[in-house]
Amino acid sequence: MIEVAKEAAIESGKITLSLQGKRHTFIGKEKLGDFTTEADITSEKKILSILQTKFPDHNFISEEIGKIDNGSDYWWIIDPLDGTIPYTSGLRTFGVSIGLLKDKKPILGVVNLPAMESLFWAEEGKGAFLNGQEVKVKANNDLSEAIVAFGLGHRQERQKMLNELVMPIADEVRYPPVVDCAVFGGSMVAAGIYDAFVHYAYPWDFAAAAVLTTEAGGKVTDLKGKPIDWFQPRIMYVASNGLLHDEILSLIE
Secondary structure, three states, X not given: OHHHHHHHHHHHHHHHHHHOOOOOOOEEOOOOOOEEOHHHHHHHHHHHHHHHHHOOOXXXXXXXXXXXXXXXXXXXXXXXXXXXHHHHOOOOOOEEEEEEEEOOEXXXXXXXXXXXXXXXXXXXXXXXXXXXXXXXXXXXXXXXXXXXXXXXXXXXXHHHHHHHHHHHHHOOOOEOOEOOOHHHHHHHXXXXXXXXXXXXXXXXXXXXXXXXXXXXOOEEEEOOOOOOOOOOOOEEEEEEOOOOHHHHHHHOO
């Protein structure tokens, strides 16, 4: 299954790259600041065509089409283009995310950051990889030396995020960057670049990156330190190197 997921992520990444420089028509969703474009839709169609051909009986949750429930124990959770705003602004921080749950637990993840030529993948019990090289989380247990990144979400949520999440942590760490693409932020934890990433996100934003992070030696939970419920509409979560996880949670309780 991992090879099929990689193929889907690579092919959809080619589509997003080919369309990035074109003029985009934005289609607003239910939240101010949440948009989709023809690139999202075309990328999603490519991913689904590959996955559904190989696994027609599996279930699917994708950002654009929603849920397809075939009664399977397997759920593919897909973001065909995460980081639409940086993507349409010409930035490189956008990506394709394909995760797989079995019995409600993430077991496989692929993230393609095509503008960076970075393909991440991981399977349960087999480690995490970037372009074929195994990656590990950063072995840092000193919060004052940590890089803890944040996603600030939609415009109307940012003040709450700043007050309740960013400010309690920002003064305790070495650097608190704001990240404009959730799959990028999660992948950077797995790659040992960030020590942690805190975000309020949709399941498709980090299902794949959660597998990457845990297989690289890290930890992913909700703000209470509990496993993620992947069928909630939005989830506040922390992905970390594991060594700093409890300390970060204690600051935002």
